[in-house]
Amino acid sequence: MITASRAVGALAATGAAALLLSGCVAKADLAEASFTVSSTADACTVSSTNAQSGTLTFDVQNEGEQVTEFYLLADDGLRIVGEVENIAPGASRTLTVTAQPGDYFTVCKPGMLGDGVGRAGFTVSGDRVEVxxxxxxxxxxxxxxxxxxxxxxxxxxxxxxxxxxxxxxxxxxxxxxxxxxxxxxxxxxxxxxxxxxxxxxxxxxxxxxxxxxxxxxxxxxxxxxxxxxxxxxxxxxxxxxxxxxxxxxxxxxxxxxxxxxxxxxxxxxxxxxxxxxxxxxxxxxxxxxxxxxxxxxxxxxxxxxxxxxxxxxxxxxxxxxxxxxxxxxxxxxxxxxxxxxxxxxxxxxxxxxxxxxxxxxxxxxxxxxxxxxxxxxxxxxxxxxxxxxxxxxxxxxxxxxxxxxxxxx
Known part of the structure; x- marks a missing residue:
């Protein structure tokens, strides 16, 4: 492995189910929202800090000089519920997740090491998406x-x-x-x-x-x-x-x-x-x-x-x-x-x-x-x-x- 931060997709994250992702949903029940993310050496700027439960898409643009990562973390700031990595300088990649209601954090990790930069709260409101x-x-x-x-x-x-x-x-x-x-x-x-x-x-x-x-x-x-x-x-x-x-x-x-x-x-x-x-x-x-x-x-x-x-x-x-x-x-x-x-x-x-x-x-x-x-x-x-x-x-x-x-x- 390269770093602990490479945990991707949270295939087995622990904790409250309300904070986790679910893909088994009917399209008609899903709200959809898109966000832009700018990752630099010292900032991780997301176009909004709140969304309705459903399918969320984050378009992450690396405007720094190091390879970077973007994370959506659970409310404890540790468990990873969505991540996209290996974004080269000048490049962009997309993270798509289905988010349940709850409190989250967004953060970028230039250099793919350490605790990251620009950690900020992100709130998902609305009803739980059912299977x-x-x-x-x-x-x-x-x-x-x-x-x-x-x-x-x-x-x-x-x-x-x-x-x-x-x-x-x-x-x-x-x-x-x-x-x-x-x-x-x-x-x-x-x-x-x-x-x-x-x-x-x-x-x-x-x-x-x-x-x-x-x-x-x-x-x-x-x-x-x-x-x-x-x-x-x-x-x-x-x-x-x-x-x-x-x-x-x-x-x-x-x-x-x-x-x-x-x-x-x-x-x-x-x-x-x-x-x-x-x-x-x-x-x-x-x-x-x-x-x-x-x-x-x-x-x-x-x-x-x-x-x-x-x-x-x-x-x-x-x-x-x-x-x-x-x-x-x-x-x-x-x-x-x-x-x-x-x-x-x-x-x-x-x-x-x-x-x-x-x-x-x-x-x-x-x-x-x-x-x-x-x-x-x-x-x-x-x-x-x-x-x-x-x-x-x-x-x-x-x-x-x-x-x-x-x-x-």
Whole structure:
């Protein structure tokens, strides 16, 4: 991951249902409103601070000099109920959400780090949008299937992490190195769920450079990764400036046990959450929009971290994470595919374009290996091969960004 702020779509945000998003609505019952957002180095200016419940569209223009993000947060200022990221200077992107009545916050994050700028209150008034429409059963089934998928992945993640930690603590680094990318794949397929839970994803998946930047204790997968792939004396951290050995030393046996226990506990917390009533309530309230936004979120994970080689800085196993993110994204898309295709000729054309995008990306990725048989180190890819993958991600991201709007139309 790049930052804790990459939590997108709030697939599993906790808290009062009245503040969450729901995609399972009849179009006739929905109010629609559009807003403009100007993101600069020190401001996040939204054209209005209130709206009626229904479909809200935020057209975010980056007028600053850094890549930025825009968030719609719940009333506690932590839980993410809508987000659009990776907006280049001079570019714009659109966030579409279905908002229930309640109090929210808007905020922009230039540089995609820290607490952001221009945080302001945003109020949604009116009546709660109820589930309705001829396709409501199909939508409910999609939500149920996505919940089952998440539980299955986390259910496999827990024992895999336990085995991985056992090898790491025992000093069996060869086995732990083999298990590292395969274990992470379960997490990467459903990462937006953890990202919606405050500091859980940072504890599990923060890179060293991000933890240092935000003054946090560095734990989780990537802390263990650095022990398993001890950096060369002249290596630099992911920021490209800090010597990798500065203020750091390989963990002792006792420290390995501590880091391992923390990772197991954090993954168990994720397991407990996805088997809770809170998780089911969040899925039900977000409905089909949550699934659609999840497909977009996971592709953004690839674009912001994996394709740059910054995610797995020491092991260079980024292509495993890349493939798992794509698998999770495609899974989420598959659950709303028919709903999008049923939205007339435009919907059918969009689905065809997205299908082709996934196929081309998977074909290119397969040239470098697979999750089952292993991938080549990311550092083995030539500049041309990296550009090819980046271009295919961008080509898929454009139609995929229209998915939520199409499904809700």
């Amino acid at each position: 309705a429409g001829a396709d409501s059963e199909q939508k409910a089934e999609a939500v149920s299937l996505y919940g089952a998928f998440v539980k299955d992945q986390v259910g496999q993640l827990v024992p895999s992490v336990e085995a991985f930690v056992a090898a790491y603590v025992a000093g069996d680094d060869e086995t732990a190195r083999e298990m590292f990318p395969q274990t992470r794949a379960f997490y990467e397929r459903i990462e937006p769920v953890a990202e919606a839970l405050g500091d859980l994803d940072p504890r599990i998946d923060y890179r060293e450079v991000d933890a240092v930047a935000e003054g946090l204790d560095w734990t989780g997968f990537h802390r263990i990764e650095k022990d398993l792939w001890v950096p060369a004396k002249d290596a630099l951290n992911a920021d490209g400036e800090t010597p990798a050995w500065q203020d750091w030393a390989p963990s002792t046996t006792e420290e390995r046990a501590e880091f391992g226990d923390l990772l197991i506990a954090d993954v168990q917390e994720l397991y407990d959450y996805v088997h809770s009533d809170d998780f089911q309530a969040a899925l039900d309230d977000q409905g089909i929009a949550g699934i659609s936004n999840g497909a977009i979120a996971l592709l953004d994970e690839v674009a912001t971290g994996k394709i740059t080689g910054e995610e797995d800085w020491w092991s260079h196993t980024d292509l495993y994470d890349f493939a798992a993110n794509v698998e999770g994204s495609k899974m989420a898309f598959s659950l709303v595919r028919d709903l999008a295709a049923a939205k007339g000729d435009d919907g059918a054309a969009l689905v065809e374009q997205i299908d082709a995008g996934y196929a081309a990306l998977e074909e290119a990725l397969a040239q470098h290996g697979s999750l089952s048989d292993g991938f080549v180190p990311f550092t083995d890819l030539s500049d041309e091969q990296r550009r090819e993958l980046s271009d295919l991600i961008n080509a898929l991201a454009e139609p995929l960004s229209q998915l939520t709007t199409t499904v809700l139309s």
